[in-house]
Amino acid sequence: MSKQKIYWFCQLFGWSLLILVEYLAYLLEDGFQADELYLAIVNIFLGITLTHLYRLMIQRWNWVRLPFFQLAPRVLLSVFVLALIMTMVNLPMDRLIVPQHLMDEPWPLFGYIMSWGKTMLAWVLSYTAYHYVEENRSAEIEKILLKTSIRETEAKVLRSQLNPHFVFNALNSIRALVYENPTKAQQSITQLSNLLRNSLLADRRKTVELREEIKTVEDYLALEKVRYEERLTSYIELDGRTLFWQVPPMMLQTLVENAIKHGVSTAVGGGFVEIKSSLVADKLHIIIRNTGVLGDKKASGGFGLANTSQRLELLYGPDAQFHIFQEDDNPDDGSHHGGPVVCANITIPAQSEGIFRREKVKNRE
Missing domain, CATH: 3.30.565.10 (Histidine kinase-like ATPase, C-terminal domain)
Structure with missing residues (x-):
């Protein structure tokens, strides 16, 4: 299986599993509500879309080539932005669909950002860390190949x-x-x-x-x-x-x-x-x-x-x-x-x- 297929499988399976587990908790507590199911489906596609946009962004600007002290603040800012977008979509919808779950929340905005922030942080760190390690490994391989090429050229001259x-x-x-x-x-x-x-x-x-x-x-x-x-x-x-x-x-x-x-x-x-x-x-x-x-x-x-x-x-x-x-x-x-x-x-x-x-x-x- 190609890396591209593995990526999309992980995206679909990971986000579907995460959102459906959360939906199952609502289902057990409130019974079946069509609006909650629709919101769960929207969250699956929204999570996939936002994280894929993040993937395209770090590929376009080659973030994984940056030193750690330059990469870390970009990652944290991205996590905050992604969590904020998920919050801005879910908080108004939850106020309409399940207002009873927000009655005991003194700071629902902060709670939603923290909740989605943990989810986005786990995804972003996993994806970024994997490609950061892979990029460093590729760079080392390129150095080895270059060194081998130089040594071969030197050997030809000496021969x-x-x-x-x-x-x-x-x-x-x-x-x-x-x-x-x-x-x-x-x-x-x-x-x-x-x-x-x-x-x-x-x-x-x-x-x-x-x-x-x-x-x-x-x-x-x-x-x-x-x-x-x-x-x-x-x-x-x-x-x-x-x-x-x-x-x-x-x-x-x-x-x-x-x-x-x-x-x-x-x-x-x-x-x-x-x-x-x-x-x-x-x-x-x-x-x-x-x-x-x-x-x-x-x-x-x-x-x-x-x-x-x-x-x-x-x-x-x-x-x-x-x-x-x-x-x-x-x-x-x-x-x-x-x-x-x-x-x-x-x-x-x-x-x-x-x-x-x-x-x-x-x-x-």
Whole structure:
């Protein structure tokens, strides 16, 4: 049943019940009188009409949007006016139809206003309070939807980042290969095309499978190796159980880009970038290690810290984590480096994978 139908049902049933109960008291005391019945029917329609006019008035002037201290006097004044109108109709009629009931009333006008005032106050408070609460709830929902829209817009902006300087450098490197190694040049053009396509599609997808994101990283590393040659070494080691896990698009590429720009490129003899994935306690862990010194995060572009942290929070909430820190200079871990190393650790909770898997299946259907 619609709200409109519920409203009219409550109006008809409520006023009919109220007036007929009062009429029944007169009927038991005075016996049947047609005039009393007619007056009861008039009161039913008058009560419905007056309260409906009040409803139209508060809707037209949006009273429920007013602060409480502005709404309260308007409500009280409305109750008084409605009670006064009912009194002005009923008091003269009762003087003609049932004068015996007014003989013991020293102040009948005051008594009638108080009696109808209680009835009108109950109706007005019920109706106004209901819509006041509903309006506040709707306003809260609108705020949540607006906040969600803003967060989604922010996420789209963060997803579609591809450094224009990288594109410029990659094109210069490919130009040098055109005559020296045409096959390698064609392969590099394909890899750059893949990167650009993924960057353009990033703002349309919340997440992608880890294996797809790693393919983007591999294309990026291949293009950077054309530029840095032997000065750049990369290692990728993935747990097979993590390949289909959903991760934010272009996130790892951004971190690897910062690792090369602020780490490997500044090292005298070049350096390495290492990517590992694993499942620990039903959480996806991605570790990115690279040659470099963490230093000033602002000066180094934060190694993608601000971008990555914000995106993870927007998508997964507080359960997702991102940490970046400086490792010891010479850890005895059998790694591929000698010298200072920066380590970035990403943790994505298991429930996020389920959410995005269901979303993906639903989109396919």
